[in-house]
Amino acid sequence: MNYTVSEENYIKAIYHLQEESGTVSTNALAEKLSTKAASVTDMMKKLSAKKLLHYKPYYGFTLSAEGRKAALLIIRRHRLWEFFLSQKLGFEWEEVHSIAEELEHVSSKKLIDRLDEYLGFPPFDPHGDPIPDHKGKIVSRNHLPLLLLPKNKTGVVCHVTNQSAEMLELLKHKEIGIGTRLEVKKHFPFDHSLELKAKKQTITISEQLAKNIFVTYDETSK
Amino acid sequence: MNYTVSEENYIKAIYHLQEESGTVSTNALAEKLSTKAASVTDMMKKLSAKKLLHYKPYYGFTLSAEGRKAALLIIRRHRLWEFFLSQKLGFEWEEVHSIAEELEHVSSKKLIDRLDEYLGFPPFDPHGDPIPDHKGKIVSRNHLPLLLLPKNKTGVVCHVTNQSAEMLELLKHKEIGIGTRLEVKKHFPFDHSLELKAKKQTITISEQLAKNIFVTYDETSK
DNA sequence: GTAAATTTTTAGGTTTACCTAAATTTTAAA
DNA sequence: TTTAAAATTTAGGTAAACCTAAAAATTTAC
Numbered sequence: 039m040n041y042t043v044s045e046e047n048y049i050k051a052i053y054h055l056q057e058e059s060g061t062v063s064t065n066a067l068a069e070k071l072s073t074k075a076a077s078v079t080d081m082m083k084k085l086s087a088k089k090l091l092h093y094k095p096y097y098g099f100t101l102s103a104e105g106r107k108a109a110l111l112i113i114r115r116h117r118l119w120e121f122f123l124s125q126k127l128g129f130e131w132e133e134v135h136s137i138a139e140e141l142e143h144v145s146s147k148k149l150i151d152r153l154d155e156y157l158g159f160p161p162f163d164p165h166g167d168p169i170p171d172h173k174g175k176i177v178s179r180n181h182l183p184l185l186l187l188p189k190n191k192t193g194v195v196c197h198v199t200n201q202s203a204e205m206l207e208l209l210k211h212k213e214i215g216i217g218t219r220l221e222v223k224k225h226f227p228f229d230h231s232l233e234l235k236a237k238k239q240t241i242t243i244s245e246q247l248a249k250n251i252f253v254t255y256d257e258t259s260k
Numbered sequence: 261m262n263y264t265v266s267e268e269n270y271i272k273a274i275y276h277l278q279e280e281s282g283t284v285s286t287n288a289l290a291e292k293l294s295t296k297a298a299s300v301t302d303m304m305k306k307l308s309a310k311k312l313l314h315y316k317p318y319y320g321f322t323l324s325a326e327g328r329k330a331a332l333l334i335i336r337r338h339r340l341w342e343f344f345l346s347q348k349l350g351f352e353w354e355e356v357h358s359i360a361e362e363l364e365h366v367s368s369k370k371l372i373d374r375l376d377e378y379l380g381f382p383p384f385d386p387h388g389d390p391i392p393d394h395k396g397k398i399v400s401r402n403h404l405p406l407l408l409l410p411k412n413k414t415g416v417v418c419h420v421t422n423q424s425a426e427m428l429e430l431l432k433h434k435e436i437g438i439g440t441r442l443e444v445k446k447h448f449p450f451d452h453s454l455e456l457k458a459k460k461q462t463i464t465i466s467e468q469l470a471k472n473i474f475v476t477y478d479e480t481s482k
Numbered sequence: 483g484t485a486a487a488t489t490t491t492t493a494g495g496t497t498t499a500c501c502t503a504a505a506t507t508t509t510a511a512a
Numbered sequence: 513t514t515t516a517a518a519a520t521t522t523a524g525g526t527a528a529a530c531c532t533a534a535a536a537a538t539t540t541a542c
Contacts, residue, residue: 042498042499044498044499044500073499073500073501074500074501074502076500076501076502076503077499077500077501080498080499080500081499084498084499095507096506096507096508097508
């Protein structure tokens with residue numbers, strides 16, 4: 039339940055990469071943390087032994103439920119401090135990030151909950167990112183069912199509900215998995231089916247399937 | 261100018277021990293930091309190489325001017341956070357210390373100076389200890405010339421101004437050094453000389469000498 | 483003033499989080 | 513489908529900050 043500064047930085051980085059692109063590769067993580075791939079592998083073994091992530095050598099990794107919760111509590115601390123620095127101490131929004139990188143590792147839960155209260159339970163940090171609550175719950179603006187993804191916007195598959203074998207078979211057939219980038223090209227009102235661009239192909243999926251696919255939607259992407 | 265968390269904890273502990281008793285021994289420091297004497301010796305070599313303290317093997321150590329300044333800036337951070345926790349977040353005064361132990365290692369100078377301003381430049385922390393200013397200056401209530409030490413109170417020699425060979429010879433003869441515990445027994449109005457109890461003997465010193473001796477005065481001692 | 487007790491330092495090990503270089507495994511290309 | 517390229521892991525090593533046990537220096541006690 040208590041992690042080293044280094045472990046926390048890895049957990050947080052994995053969370054962010056996962057949000058951006060579904061899966062996390064060793065090299066991507068090494069790049070994000072300004073370290074080397076070999077160091078990442080070392081840490082993956084450690085975090086995996088602590089059950090914070092699912093790790094199969096050579097096949098990337100994703101946070102476990104426990105790892106995700108840990109990540110959200112670190113992000114909560116980071117964003118609350120950013121809010122404090124900006125609103126109470128008058129820092130510019132570009133300045134707050136690096137200071138919050140240090141403050142986020144101070145781990146007293148009581149401190150953070152009191153700070154949250156003192157700040158009036160702000161829902162967003164100065165960059166507009168949502169602040170997880172004291173249980174690690176986050177309102178995710180940009181994590182939405184594929185059905186609601188605007189036309190001609192791309193989203194990255196981050197979650198599927200209903201993990202039945204039937205549905206997974208269908209997804210596999212259509213070559214859709216966690217991390218697949220999808221772009222909605224057309225909505226057909228008749229049966230609410232969708233036409234998508236995935237990789238280099240154009241595919242069609244039913245409303246029923248689309249309801250079960252959640253994507254991360256990056257507002258800054260075209 | 262930037263130190264590791266471990267270095268900072270050593271610097272701070274040395275400062276406090278020096279204030280309390282003039283000199284700092286390896287064992288006392290090990291005890292204060294809940295570590296072992298051998299680890300202290302390791303760190304002393306490191307801090308000594310960085311010119312933060314004067315270190316002669318087997319003869320204890322004292323902070324250099326630079327080390328003292330570093331200590332005061334760490335103490336400043338600690339006490340400002342204590343004040344913040346107590347005044348703004350409503351923590352009880354017994355709770356603030358351990359959280360401030362973590363916050364004090366966040367080193368942004370701008371953060372601390374802004375926090376100081378936000379808190380209204382408080383002169384004392386919740387325990388009544390003075391808060392050093394942004395340059396590391398501290399108003400020392402309990403660091404005073406021997407001349408001003410109340411009768412029948414004990415003080416510990418912590419500093420001597422005028423380091424002339426003549427004065428040091430006299431101090432040596434009277435067996436007074438940094439760390440010597442002194443108790444003022446009498447003031448003689450005629451020549452302002454003082455009669456002191458030092459170790460087990462009673463000695464007399466001139467006003468001129470007394471003016472140059474500074475002691476740490478612990479209000480809680482008898 | 484010497485012996486015993488205490489304090490401090492040295493010597494040699496451990497763990498964490500890094501590193502480089504070499505060996506594997508997977509992926510992409512011809 | 514075999515080979516080349518890229519990604520990942522393993523092997524072996526480093527520095528910081530600890531540790532224990534033994535050696536050396538200092539202090540205290542007789």
